[in-house]
Amino acid sequence: MADTAVTERPAVPTRTPPDVLHLLNRRAPWLLRHSGWLGPIAVALFAGVLRFWNLGYPNAFVFDETYYPKDAWSLLQQGYEGSWASDANEQILGVPQHIPLGPAPAFVAHPPLGKWVIGLGEYVFGLHPFGWRVMVALLGTLSVLMLARIGRRLFGSTLIGCTAALLMSVDGLHFVMSRTGLLDGVLMFFVLGAFGCLLIDRDRSRAHLAAAVADGADADLVRLGLRPWRLAAGLLLGAACSVKWNGAQILAAFGLLTVLWDQAGRRAAGARRPLRSMLRRDALPAFASLVLVGAGTYLASWSGWFATTGGYDRNWAEHRSGPGPAAFRSWWHYQSEMWHFNTTLTTPHTYQSNPWSWLVQGRPVSMYWQTVPTGQQGCTAPGGCTTQILALGTPFFWWTACFALLYVLWRWFFRRDWRSGAVLCAVAAVYLPWFGFQERTIFSFYMVVLVPFLALAVAQMLGALLGPPGCPPRRRLVGGVAAGAIVLAVMGCFLFFLPLYTAQVIPMTDWQDRMWFVSWI
Incomplete structure (x- = not known):
């Protein structure tokens, strides 16, 4: 019996799939080079x-x-806030000069x-x-751009930075507060x-410190010199305080954060006593850059009040003795009255809420509401329609x-x-201080300032779910699908609630x- 020869099929050479970044670099190098922007x-x-889509609608004052x-x-x-006639409170009369502004x-x-800032648009x-x-x-649009760049710098990944920015762009609270003439979006x-x-x-500062140590300097003794970006931070934090006073607690927290970064930087550079070195060489400049610059910015924001004589409490100190210029003493008295008002406001409001409920969006604020009878404004539903602006964060994002x-x-x-x-x-810094105001009338839309940092946290978690570039491809695939599903779920949730963010006329049943919850009504 003849031997049966086993013929083996020749091996087919396998090809490793080309790396996406390599393909981009070969075919569109400019795209990869500028992907960070x-x-x-x-x-x-x-x-x-x-x-910006249909930003002028509704043609009415929305909430505050x-x-x-x-x-x-x-x-x-006139350089200061004046009184308004009562008939201008609930309607727009068209031409600005027709709205009665009292002196x-x-x-x-x-x-x-x-x-x-709002006045620039006006x-x-x-x-x-x-x-x-x-x-x-x-400013809401620019904040999305800033967040993408901040996330890129913080995590060293354009993808994670853009993911954070995309999540914020489809958050309902950020969206509503970016389309409403209130102060909180400016503060954010x-x-x-x-x-x-x-x-x-x-x-x-770390790069400067590393270069100095490489040249033989002692990390304990290096002076970091002028730090323009920290000065810019002081200017912006002063501006935040000049919008709303809760910017002050954020200034304090960020000031502590930056000096702790200085201490850690000196330790990483080899300093023997990083805490002492930070206290001697970094703490005082940080105080000047943040607190003094911030205080100067706050004072400058009142220039219209100082430059005129008709503002509230402007002449309070004219016939009262005391140290210092009368204008400054009048201004200080005004600040004390503002403090008293902001810390003792307890007037009940339908949409006030407790900070414990804010992260889960327990009580969103209805900023605009109208019922639309059948046959009006395009409503064809037998049970009538409604139009509403609800300051509700996209639930899937917040959860x-x-x-x-x-x-x-x-x-x-x-x-x-x-x-x-x-x-x-x-x-x-943004969230915890509000727990100290259990009796005050407060609202969940204050948390628009928190949205960028929640987006960074979610993007960091999604980046960990995706896995680092060096992990097995199957791991990256599964992680990518899971992360992508979460992002798509957030975007779908935003689209579902979009009619309530833009005052669209929808049937009452919709x-x-x-x-979803009784507390939303």
Whole structure:
């Protein structure tokens, strides 16, 4: 019997799939070279289209727009906030000059800078909804661009930075507050900008320290010299305080953060006594850069009040003796009255809430509401329609952020991850002080300042879910699918609630479908 020859099929040479980055570098090197800006700009443009679309609707004062746009117009016209006739409180009369503005001063509970920002839009476009919302929308859009760049610097990944920015661009609270002429969106912009400046200062000061040590200097003795990015942070934090006073607690927390970074930087450079070295050479310049510059910025924001004589309490000290110029003593008395008002306000409000409920969006604020009968404004539903603006954070995003904060806390506590510590510092500075106002009338939309840092926390968690570039491809694939599914779920949730963010006329039954909890009504 003849031997049966076993014929083996020749091996087919396998080809390793080309690396995506390699392909980009070969075919479109400019794209890879500028991805650190192109990606953030693309996300910011997406956010801008959302925020500027039909910005002038509704043609009415939305929630506290009945105060701040009028105050802004007063500042433009006379340098201080004046009183308004009662018939201007609930309607727009068209031409700005037709709205009766009285010369009598009005007591205002917040510093003037946020209203000056709103007033820039009114100066260009007039006193109507688009005019008083345009600057807030612009700052909301720019904050998305800033967050992408901040995330890129913080985590060393354009993908993670753009993911954080994309999540913020589709958060309902950030979206609504970017389309409303209130102060909190302006405050958020300045706080985020200060955080980014301190990150740049951290990187540059460490590079300077490393270069000095490489040249033979003692890490304990190196002086870091002028630090313009920390000065810029002080300017922005002073601007935050000049919008709302809760910027002061953020200034204090960021000041502590930056000097702790200095101490850690000196330790990493080989300093024998990093704490003593930081206290001797970094603490006082940090105080001057943040606190003194911030205080000067705050004082400058009141220049309209000082330059005129008709502002509230402007002449309070004229016939009262005391040290210092009368104008300054009058101003100080005004500050004390603002403090008393802001710390003792307990008037009940339908939409007030407790900070314990804010992270889970337990009680969002209805900023605008109208019932639309069948046959009007395009309503064809038998049960009638409604139109509403609800300051509700995208639920899937905020609920994911609760888990992300736990992950970031774990990273900071057990892994000593400085990036997680930076995010947690910002979260604590923005959020925790509100627990001290259990009796005060407060609202969940204050947390728009928190949104950028929640987005950073979620993006960091999604980056960990994706895995580092060196991990097995199957691990990256599974992690990428999971991370992508979370992002798509957040975007889908935002789209579902979009009618409640933009005052679209929808059937009452559709509105009821979106009221997932009784506390949202």
